[in-house]
Amino acid sequence: EPEVTQTPSHQVTQMGQEVILRCVPISNHLYFYWYRQILGQKVEFLVSFYNNEISEKSEIFDDQFSVERPDGSNFTLKIRSTKLEDSAMYFCASGVDRLGFFGPGTRLTVL
Amino acid sequence: GENVEQHPSTLSVQEGDSAVIKCTYSDSASNYFPWYKQELGKRPQLIIDIRSNVGEKKDQRIAVTLNKTAKHFSLHITETQPEDSAVYFCAAQYMNYGGSQGNLIFGKGTKLSVKP
Numbered sequence: 001e002p003e004v005t006q007t008p009s010h011q012v013t014q015m016g017q018e019v020i021l022r023c024v025p026i027s028n029h030l031y032f033y034w035y036r037q038i039l040g041q042k043v044e045f046l047v048s049f050y051n052n053e054i055s056e057k058s059e060i061f062d063d064q065f066s067v068e069r070p071d072g073s074n075f076t077l078k079i080r081s082t083k084l085e086d087s088a089m090y091f092c093a094s095g096v097d098r099l100g101f102f103g104p105g106t107r108l109t110v111l
Numbered sequence: 112g113e114n115v116e117q118h119p120s121t122l123s124v125q126e127g128d129s130a131v132i133k134c135t136y137s138d139s140a141s142n143y144f145p146w147y148k149q150e151l152g153k154r155p156q157l158i159i160d161i162r163s164n165v166g167e168k169k170d171q172r173i174a175v176t177l178n179k180t181a182k183h184f185s186l187h188i189t190e191t192q193p194e195d196s197a198v199y200f201c202a203a204q205y206m207n208y209g210g211s212q213g214n215l216i217f218g219k220g221t222k223l224s225v226k227p
Binding site for chain 1: 147153154155156157200214215216217218219220
């Protein structure tokens, strides 16, 4: 069965550095999402992407964040200047008409 | 925007008993209600979902009910087993089929513990 994949599984970075989190959604999916989950808390929506553009973003998704679909397969989340509070698990997800497919997540640790 | 409330935050049951987790949502436009199971350190896994034109859906030991008027939906797990122990999240979303979708807004989660 096809799966959403994410790399890296764990990223450690210094505060103020840029990070890029990578996702490969399932190939025939049309909707792409980034979510984050701070340890022990609920999953929070960051951004949705459809038809090669952002369709919605939350208040968390400020100017430090950006998303790209640079080619037909990858979907990336960039955090320009990381802050301590950006430490979380970041999940990519994709879907056709139901959001059933989350990637395994990237654990981002900002020191 | 949409707000999803989930109760209880923790639930402990004996193996074989039933477990019920309840959620309410605020946006009457929401029309898709999935439930996710998340084991420690793992990704959320979709276990069942219901659309707004359906009142109840069952899949083996799991069932979900939806009351659109009251904006409530619930997850029912019967004959619980220790492997059902996990955090369960409800969520609500407006889906515009063939067009852009609204955000999937999650509840805060319920930690279910099933004691053998």
